[in-house]
Amino acid sequence: MAALPSETPTNQEDEKRHAAATALRWVRSGMVLGLGSGSTSAHFITLLGEKVQAGELQIQATATSQASEALARQLGIPLLEPRRGLRFDLTVDGADELDAQLQLMKGGGGALLREKVLKTASDYLLIIADSSKYVAQLGRFPLPLEVVPFALPWVLDAVEKLGGAPVVRPNQSQPDGLYRSDQGNLLVDCHFKVISEPEQLALQLQAVPGIVEHGLFLGMAQAAVVARGEQAVVVRAGQVDVEAEGFAELP
Numbered sequence: 001m002a003a004l005p006s007e008t009p010t011n012q013e014d015e016k017r018h019a020a021a022t023a024l025r026w027v028r029s030g031m032v033l034g035l036g037s038g039s040t041s042a043h044f045i046t047l048l049g050e051k052v053q054a055g056e057l058q059i060q061a062t063a064t065s066q067a068s069e070a071l072a073r074q075l076g077i078p079l080l081e082p083r084r085g086l087r088f089d090l091t092v093d094g095a096d097e098l099d100a101q102l103q104l105m106k107g108g109g110g111a112l113l114r115e116k117v118l119k120t121a122s123d124y125l126l127i128i129a130d131s132s133k134y135v136a137q138l139g140r141f142p143l144p145l146e147v148v149p150f151a152l153p154w155v156l157d158a159v160e161k162l163g164g165a166p167v168v169r170p171n172q173s174q175p176d177g178l179y180r181s182d183q184g185n186l187l188v189d190c191h192f193k194v195i196s197e198p199e200q201l202a203l204q205l206q207a208v209p210g211i212v213e214h215g216l217f218l219g220m221a222q223a224a225v226v227a228r229g230e231q232a233v234v235v236r237a238g239q240v241d242v243e244a245e246g247f248a249e250l251p
């Protein structure tokens with residue numbers, strides 16, 4: 001795996017904010033943006049909102065979750081409703097794990113379905129992450145699945161047959177104690193420890209009825225900004241560039 005530069009690690013939250021701030025270099029006025037979900041994306045949306053409020057950027061956006069949409073609205077970011085033909089110049093989103101080939105695991109915040117929908121309508125996916133997310137191999141983080149409630153028992157059986165240990169995501173503030181996605185579906189977190197063949201696993205999961213979406217995002221991201229200490233690097237498949245002026249040009 002291409003190595004990140006070694007630096008004294010700072011606070012994880014600082015790294016998330018640094019990655020988010022660096023990603024702003026990709027944004028140009030006139031762009032239509034996809035806004036990701038989770039804590040790193042929240043930093044990005046906040047910083048973007050400051051630029052919009054200061055009149056430094058004129059952009060429009062659609063968010064990948066109700067939480068990100070509410071934050072963007074509160075910050076005065078102009079929002080677009082989903083409609084036919086809508087495309088995004090750039091989507092900026094977090095990840096739970098990424099490797100040197102830009103294979104991603106996402107969905108720790110439960111937003112994987114909308115994230116994949118927006119990514120599919122985007123010309124460029126830029127991942128922002130703190131250094132803890134950069135791994136040699138996917139799988140230490142449990143793989144999230146969005147599952148139709150009726151199908152749950154059979155999905156659990158299928159995941160076990162594939163070698164995973166499934167856990168239905170809890171949410172104690174819900175009447176049934178279970179987490180619900182923005183679509184009202186359940187989330188199942190699958191512990192595989194190591195995912196040695198992500199492409200094969202993705203195909204196997206796609207073949208299980210009732211799994212609406214899985215959190216493997218393979219061959220989807222063009223680049224990732226990973227912050228380590230006070231440094232940010234850009235990861236493109238198989239290549240790591242240390243932060244420098246001009247490294248953020250879109251192709």
Ligand SMILES: O=C[C@H](O)[C@H](O)[C@H](O)COP(=O)(O)O
Pocket residue numbers: 036037038039040041093094095096105106107108109110111112115
């Ligand atoms: O569903 C959530 C998303 O995939 C997030 O981008 C991912 O979980 C990373 O979240 P965070 O930035 O909070 O670590």
